[in-house]
Amino acid sequence: MRSSRPLPALGFSHGKPPLPVAAIQQYIRELYYRLCVVTYRVQQSTRSIEAPMNTPSKLENLLFVRAMLKEIRNRTVTEDEGLLTHLIDMAYYEADDQIRNQQDEPRSNITFPPFG
Helix, strand or coil: CCCCCCCCCCCCCCCCCCCCHHHHHHHHHHHHHHHHHHHHHHHHHHHCCCCCCCCCCHHHHHHHHHHHHHHHHHHHHHCCCHHHHHHHHHHHHHHHHHHHHHHHCCCCCCCCCCCC
């Protein structure tokens, strides 16, 4: 890794002649390197703000909800809660319909431009 020494000022200063071309090129390379480092660090710091790669999809969430509703329904049946069981059945069927709609949608929304 390069040192973090301050970069020299370019141009005239206190009557000194300008830096030679090789020094200016080195200066530009050093600036470019530092810009790359800063860009990389910004990308890394914002990556933690974005959603992680293992975020469940809508379909996975619906499958989870349907499974939980089935378990809750089984408990309300054993407790003989008719109205509550009916409402949970409605929610279960709605989740099931949403799952079917998700599975019927095309997998990709990518459109390719026409040739020519």
